[in-house]
Ligand code: 4AD
């Protein structure tokens with residue numbers, strides 16, 4: 176085979192009829208009769224396959240036998256107008272090489288519809304399906320768009336540590352990091368684990384959030400954002416929770432809660448617009464996939480708006496902004512509450528909202544994304560700024576249809592005495608967070624920030640319904656394969 180450079184299938188398809196090209200990729204399907212073989216080839220550059228047309232008498236029957244679903248091949252040939260329907264160009268193959276065969280008896284992915292559950296078991300091969308190819312391309316586009324959005328606004332990207340000594344959210348859901356010999360744990364005189372003998376001379380864990388360190392950077396650089404992995408050992412086996420997920424956390428000096436909401440709403444709309452403009456083929460595929468799936472569902476379980484319309488709706492409409500207190504009134508008087516349809520009934524002010532309540536507000540009551548603000552202090556983290564009423568804090572959560580909470584954030588408590596009082600009230604160890612408290616002593620400033628759960632965003636943009644299907648290798652309770 177000649178040493179001609181490989182052309183990506185995306186480029187071949189967009190250029191149209193052209194000279195000779197070399198393509199490489201994985202075989203999706205092959206149909207063959209005595210005179211001709213049709214091979215659908217995909218290299219991940221686009222959802223579309225390139226049709227290769229091969230003459231068995233020139234390519235060789237024996238070689239074509241190895242061209243089966245899942246095999247990796249390289250092919251050279253002329254790009255010509257297609258005779259068949261379904262594609263505008265195809266390749267007339269002159270030479271073909273099998274780079275890696277795939278035993279058809281053993282290859283797990285067949286050219287048919289597999290269940291999402293089965294594909295999770297073979298997560299190492301699922302990028303070779305149309306659905307996962309589309310999801311990974313969209314995931315990439317969203318990572319790029321997030322950096323572009325913040326870069327264009329002059330935010331600096333900060334890498335915050337993955338190993339920390341703190342539990343920023345105070346929920347006690349951290350994964351321990353240790354190099355101690357678990358068979359032989361050193362104890363101190365009091366009989367407790369002697370972390371002085373551990374790698375860092377102290378107790379450490381995987382981070383649950385980069386926020387606290389992000390705040391330190393914002394108190395010098397004004398506008399920063401983090402985009403890193405976060406780890407939570409919460410044992411919730413839901414379609415919205417991962418033990419390892421990625422979070423985007425901007426932190427902005429001189430910004431109050433309203434500025435924070437404005438930034439988050441602008442960012443979410445920017446990301447959805449970016450996907451609509453730059454991922455049209457993949458979104459069209461996922462949109463049709465959802466319409467096909469909905470046909471097999473009961474009427475009440477079908478999507479009211481198709482994926483593309485849901486995305487456009489978010490871009491075109493202002494988010495509803497209400498306080499927690501207003502939300503409680505709506506929920507208390509709602510039908511599912513009165514008819515005892517909620518699993519957790521709302522009887523008064525102060526209750527934490529469950530995902531059923533969030534989804535009622537967004538999907539049934541307002542039918543729009545909702546920003547809830549000013550939550551009771553007792554159900555939120557220690558670092559949120561106390562409001563003048565002494566009962567609520569300057570918190571905000573953004574709730575999305577089909578998802579529930581997608582963003583959580585707040586204005587931060589920048590007043591030293593008030594922060595200390597909250598830490599004492601909530602038993603947050605002040606000695607471990609001495610550096611965080613110091614920023615309130617040395618040049619403190621009003622500031623705000625939020626966290627966007629990256630996989631929840633990808634759920635929304637792709638219309639997928641299980642968070643395990645929007646991250647390449649999901650980590651959930653009992654599952655860390657691959
Ligand atoms: O609301 P959370 O816990 O907020 C924080 O961690 C703050 N430190 C953020 C900040 O103000 N800088 O988490 C933020 C978002 C949630 O709204 C949700 O989208 C996502 O992270 N999230 C999860 N995503 C997947 N799996 C989990 N277990 C998640 N927990 C939170």
Ligand code: MG
Nearest residue numbers: 572580582583
């Ligand atoms: Mg939250």
